Amino acid sequence: GVIVLDPSKTGGKDIRIYFGRPKEKGKAFGEPTIWVESPEIKEASGASNQITPQEARMRDLNYTAPIMIKLRVVEDGREKDPETIKIGDMPVMIRSKVCTLSGNKLDSYIEKNNGPINATRKEKASVYRGRP
Known part of the structure; x- marks a missing residue:
């Protein structure tokens, strides 16, 4: 235009x-x-x-x-x-x-911020969201 x-x-x-x-x-x-x-x-x-x-x-x-x-x-x-x-x-x-945090960026973000390392992707996402 x-x-x-x-x-x-x-x-x-x-x-x-x-x-x-x-x-x-x-x-x-x-x-x-x-x-x-x-x-x-x-x-x-x-x-x-x-x-x-x-x-x-x-x-x-x-x-x-x-x-x-x-x-x-x-x-x-x-x-x-x-x-x-x-x-x-x-x-x-x-x-x-x-x-x-799209794609695999969520995993690296959680690990970098002391999240659970040996957890499943679903468990990592629930920890990130603050839910049990």
Whole structure:
């Protein structure tokens, strides 16, 4: 898609913002331009850290992941470097593809945090959730 900015608001410049993958013969090609990153939290110091569902729950935070988009800006016919911006946050379901603990990451997380080593996956998950 394309967004054309009003020249009366941009000092007479022709500015176009392109988003989405280029299409050829009706098929999109190239790398995705909209994606969801891993859940993270921005600390008061300004640092961003990956967050787990348990940490979000203990700190009374929403377990969300940033939605990112890559835009191409063309100003008076000259293309500038692509810009990547955050357009929002998406709530993350526990153990979904985006979740910090999806797949085998749950096992390594529990072992790293002194969880039961010789337990079954079901037992590990119940310990993680805080249930007997």
